[in-house]
Amino acid sequence: MHIAYLTPEYPHERIGSSGGLGTSIKNLAEELIASKIEVSIIVYGKHMSDHFKENGINFYILKQKYYKVGGFYFYRKHINAYLSRLIKEKGIDLLEAPDWTGITAFMKFKVPLVIRFHGSDTYFCRIEGRPQKWKNRFFETNAIKRAQAFIAPTNFAGQKSADLFKMKVNDVKVIHYGLQLDKFENPHPDNYQEFNLLNIGTLIRKKGVFQLLQIFTKVLNQFPKASLTLIGGDAPDIATGSYSTWELMKASVSTEVLSRIDYVGKLPYSEVQERVKNAHLCVFPSLAETLGMVTIESMALKKVVVNTNIGWAQDIIEQGVDGFMHHPNDVNAFLASIKTLFENKDRMLKIGAAARRKVECDFNIHKIVATNINYYQQIKDNHG
Structure with missing residues (x-):
């Protein structure tokens, strides 16, 4: 088979930075190549066009095009035409695309289209309880109607x-x-910076960053040596219209609390891993995810994650066994779990080891790739 992925992001120096969506595609693509499946990655909305092949994967980078009117529609038709040529010339058997803003709306293909629910705007708006732009809902609904199969994490x-x-x-x-x-090894889980909390992700309201500050403020009251490290890009704040969520965060805490926070911005992937290993605990009080790659990545490195308890996290963590889950607004519950782990190293290490075992069991790409291949083959056969 030849599988193609249409995506707005992919972690590669020639493409740009990426979040969990791009990382999940990269992990799967590399394993598909190892399983003798041909893979093409089509990344749209970039500042320049490019085409190259690396480690067996074909990359096609599409430049963002601008139109006087109707750009949301006409750029999609441009992508559709490009993909149709690529499908014919390269013998692509199946195309997968994300649900976000319905990029495949109004597109038609001669091969089956799979939509993977990485998290649509409709999904996030509903979970966060905020209004949605009508065009995003319109495009996402149209894209769903045109797909032949669907996957969720x-x-x-x-x-x-x-x-x-x-x-x-x-x-x-x-x-x-x-x-x-094999890329997530932590042979010395007992070697870390005491009382250091780590959060990874874009600074944006839906990630629970303001709840995180409330949690850290309470932690600092009980553990004056505590510190908080933030990794990720800054983002505008939808609720206030501010150009910077980080500026809002700084204004919401005291000078003393702010002095114990280290915001390092975006970091290379390898450096993020070292920060995870260095952390005492990872804290992710997110309000909206579909799975949360940073959660399973941290667990793979034998770190205890104090996580949100909203929906998706229940597929990942067993409370008190391989991590902890609380509602992001339950600041005292987060504090209680962090306090317990700070004060009981043996229990922390035991839960961290259990977290690694959970990931080995449920999130090992060597096992998961076979499920993807079988499902792709089923879709291809049904379409044929």
Whole structure:
């Protein structure tokens, strides 16, 4: 088979930075190549066009095009025409695309289209309880109607997406994201910076960053040596219209609390791993995810994650066994778990080891790739 992925992001120095969506595609693509499946990655919306092949993967970079009117529609038609030529010339058997803003709306292909629910704007707006732009809903709904199959990374994401787009839950196949575990090794989990909390992700309201500051403020009251490290890009704040969420965060805490926070911005992937290993605990009080790659990546490095308890996290963590889950607004519950782990190193290390075992069992890309291949083959056969 030849599988193509249409995506707005992919972690590569010639393409740009990436979040969990791009990372999940990279992990799967590299494992598909190892399984003798041909892979093409088409990245849209970039500042320049490019085409290259690396480690067996074909990369096609599409420059963002601008139009006087109707750009949301005409750029999609441009991508459609490009993909149709590529499908014919390269013998592509199946195309996968994300749900975000319905990039495949109004597109038609001669091969089956799979939509993977990485997290649509419809999904995030509903979970966060904020209004949605009509065009995003319109495009996402149209894209869903044109797809032949659907994948979600967690049961919660699949069920919620099916409900929002008026689909049958059974039409959504749940396949977890996977990790190449040989790239996640921490032989010395007992070597870390005491009382250091780590959060990884874009500074944006839906990631629970303001709840995180409330949690850290309470932690600092009980553990004066505590510190908080933030890794990720800054983003505008939808709720206030501010150009910078980080500026809002700084204004919401005291000078003393701010002095114990180290915001390092975006870091190379290898350096992020070292920061995870160095952390005492990882804290992710997110309000909206579909799975959360940083959670399973941290668990793979034997770190205890104090996580959100909203929906998707229940596919990942067993409370008190391989991590902790609380509602992001329950600041005292986060504090209690962090306090317990700070004060009991043996228990922390035991839970960290269990977290690694959980990832080995449920998120090992070597196992997950076979599920993807079988599902792709089923879709291809049904379409043929």
